Amino acid sequence: MRQPEELREFLRSRRARVTPRDVGLPWRADGRRVAGLRREELALAAGVSVDYYTRMEQGRVGNVSDQVLDAVASVLRLTSEERRHLRELVNGRREAPARSPGPSPIRPRAALREMLAMLDPVPALLMTEVLDIVAINRMGTVLMTDFTAMPLSERNEIRWLFLDPHAREVFADWEETAIETTAWLRGALGRAGASTRPRELVEELTARSADFVRFWAEHRVTYCTYGVKRFHHPEVGTMALHWESFAPTADPDLYLVMYTAPTGSPSEERLTALAASALTP
Structure with missing residues (x-):
């Protein structure tokens, strides 16, 4: 379309x-x-x-x-x-160069990768506007999944959200998260210019996920770059984490997303325990 x-x-x-x-x-x-x-x-x-x-x-x-x-x-x-x-x-917006099928092989600067690693034990990741995962730190992988183990074409949060059953266990409020993420993708489609990547994701998810088809038909749109998501991990239980998204000044096509727990909250205790557990061989 x-x-x-x-x-x-x-x-x-x-x-x-x-x-x-x-x-x-x-x-x-x-x-x-x-x-x-x-x-x-x-x-x-x-x-x-x-x-x-x-x-x-x-x-x-x-x-x-x-x-x-x-x-x-x-x-x-x-x-x-x-x-x-x-x-x-x-x-419209300024036309972006057309892309070949699949995500572009974006390689973040070494300093960004180092910063991502140093943020640990704060879960953090770098992603594009259409939620292609460019890099993720250790705690991000522990909290969600190991995107780096996937083929490049599959390293996408919304794709994982709808097509991997494990994502429904990770997000305690899966449907709410899926609706919000679908609304973000629709906004990204409006800003896509000549880029084909958003449309490729829509076409794949339309063909493979009835839930995506249902949410996409609602025509919701969002540009929200912060909020609260509830994650569930079998070792520590459910955690309500605040998320914030930032665009590095020198890399405006990337988003740095971090997840934190309110100080002194049960969620902070569980996130800390999960970080410690992940360090144990």
């Missing part, structure tokens, strides 16, 4: 959530078969022509003004993250 098709599906899904009454239009009992707003109703409420909106939804116009995008977003009651996603789908 090319980006214009992604735009069309996204806008259709958002139109389906809003009724004519929501935007002050009369509801016509005319046997309508369209859920939510028709294109002509959205165009009327947003103050643009039906022809222009139709072409915009189909990806057949150039850059769209902020005024029009704001009007459409307001009618559709988009969240701030959905508004950002809409802008990126409509107006």
Whole structure:
């Protein structure tokens, strides 16, 4: 699916959530078969022509003004993250070079690898925007899985999340994590430019995971770079860990993700015990 098709599906899904009454239009009992707003109703409420909106939804116009995008977003009651996603789908971003199938063989700087190792016993990893794992430290491997033992094409967090049954044991709230990660991938797709990697992941997961198909059809989008995830490890039990994501200034295409436990919490005690256990031969 090319980006214009992604735009069309996204806008259709958002139109389906809003009724004519929501935007002050009369509801016509005319046997309508369209859920939510028709294109002509959205165009009327947003103050643009039906022809222009139709072409915009189909990806057949150039850059769209902020005024029009704001009007459409307001009618559709988009969240701030959905508004950002809409802008990126409509107006795009600087084109990235097309990639060959599979993840690019990104090699982080030696200093970044050393920093990752020195963060131990804090679980940490380096990943790309589409969650290809570039490097992971010892405690990251203990907490999740050994991505470095996988073929390069399989070292991806969302791929592991949906296709490896072990991931459902690692994440105590697997479905919540899967929904959030799917929403991140949709945002990455909107920012992809000419890169084929996000679409390759979507196509593989669509073919192999019914759960992914279900979550992807919801058209959720997120750009959140922090939060709390609950991990389960058979040796210590369940831990609620805070995660933060940072983009190194010199390597803006990479994200450093770290997991920490609140000071003095049971989760800190368990994470400390797990780190000590992992050091025991």
